[in-house]
Amino acid sequence: MFKQYIGWKFVLAAIAVIIIVTTIWFVSNLSSNIRAEERKKVATWVAANRELLRASPDANLNLAIEIITNNTTIPLILTDENGTILDSRNLDSIRIAQHPDYLREQLRAFKRQHPPFIMEVDAHRKQYNFIYYGDSLILKQIRYYPYVQLIVVILFIGIVLFALSSTNRATQNQVWVGLAKETAHQLGTPLSSMEAWLEILRENEANGQIVTELSKDVDRLKLITDRFSKIGSVPKLEEKDIVLQIENMTNYIRKRAPQKVLFAVHSKETELPAMISPPLFDWVVENLLKNALDAMEGKGKIDITIDNHPTFITIDVADTGKGIPKMNFEKVFKPGFSTKKRGWGLGLSLARRIIEEYHKGRLYIKSSDTSKGTVFRILLRK
Incomplete structure (x- = not known):
């Protein structure tokens, strides 16, 4: 689909160039011909005036007068x-x-x-x-015609490309939504089975530690299933303390991160209410933190800074990793784009969808430097 879309862009651009070049060549020739004809008409008009000046009183000047009066354009x-x-x-x-x-x-x-x-x-x-x-009005109009046509062609190609882009994006969204829902559906059956086995294990007190750890994994799988099931549907937003929500997710990732990676949450507010979908918002924060960990390769620092503004809240996730080239600032959010050897390249794409479509906010790269790391920014409107 993507290659086909790129192919269509080149085809449309080539057609536009051919149309414009052909039109300019044709109009240039036409303008030259009209300009030559107009000079002949002016020469005839001048000759008619000479005839009037030199004519004797009894000469027939009807033709000269007609030539002079017929010039209504030049x-x-x-x-x-x-x-x-x-x-x-x-x-x-x-x-x-x-x-x-x-x-x-x-x-x-x-x-x-x-x-x-x-x-x-x-x-x-x-x-x-x-x-x-000077040039007649029709010659001026013909001269400006290629520019008018150029604008029309550009508008036409822009509309076609926008339609193709929208169709391509809608198709991709349908694929990702269908994949997410199918994943949630497929996870449902083994989860039910695992819960049943947990109940059997709980009957024996000797299995207490095993049951505790398995319960955590089952709860985690439930959370993942819940997240996938919400993709494609309109989630219910709840008022939650955004500071506490981020601290909880940071603590979760901290326990599973290498010891040489330091985490810090900065906020001037101890509590900051915001309308979010907790499981989906946690997914976004988790995805950003995991991307930061991958970029640092086992050591460094991750700073999460929460700022309260009059009309919006910003959450900056900064790492000290290898950074992202500026030309990839938008590409990293496109489905299928990934710098990892393993992975589908869906994490940041889904994260942006969650923030922008479900929470009506923004997710973008605020800054990135190959020597300092990357800062992702989440903007939530109040």
């Missing part, structure tokens, strides 16, 4: 030799009336766009007029 500015504006056509008359500098600004723009046509007014006095012209 903007023109007529100046004398000194640059004084004598006339203009196809420009915004309202802006001409409201802004005295409008014609002068357009003239400067026209000079940059095209060389002028020179029209002889008086051969004896050697008087000449200059006709400057």
Whole structure:
């Protein structure tokens, strides 16, 4: 599924590039052709004006007049030799009336766009007029068309990729939820059998120590089964003391961690109520602590810092392990990503799901350094 999704991204990107390059090439040629046609039209318009100036009183000037009046698209500015504006056509008359500098600004723009046509007014006095012209509205629209199309293509690809990503994420969630529930279901049968055997062992007082230890393991398996069964369903949130909850889980992990690893819980508050699902929240904390232990490889320190803010609570889990490269900050939360030789890479993915979807909070890497370790942050909103 993931490789297929990546493949689709490259296919869509390639199609987008082909469309854009083809469009730019086609529009560039079209613009050049239209620009050439417009210059011919302006040349014809200039020739018609020359005809009017040179014509005798009885000459038939209908064609010249028609050519002059038919130009309704190409903007023109007529100046004398000194640059004084004598006339203009196809420009915004309202802006001409409201802004005295409008014609002068357009003239400067026209000079940059095209060389002028020179029209002889008086051969004896050697008087000449200059006709400057700009691009028509349709040429401007065609010129901007590739950029509009580029935006449309980008939006289209973005929507398609978002849809593919959402579908891929939904499929992954269904797989993980189904796996979790099936695991809980499969654990149920041997747990029932183990509880029955415990009752038989309790009948003999000589088995007291064995029964005690087995009971702890059975309770632990029950807790794991309960956690898996809650994945995919909306858990019931309860008001619990978050400080006590974290201290209990830290003590549990401390007993099972190497002796060279030190644990410390820091909180200015002795009690801090928060709405959580105790078994699922414990799972998140346990997962972060176990990841920290794996990163330190048997020695170091784990600090859990709880801070109370006006609208939220933060829990920082800091270790002195080998750190995480910045490029993997988001990858570590993706299902299947793991740096361990053994493991499915589901722990952090499920932990984020529990915090963000069930508790409406956030779980992310606050900071990481290969020489100092990593800090994971849980943010719970009040």
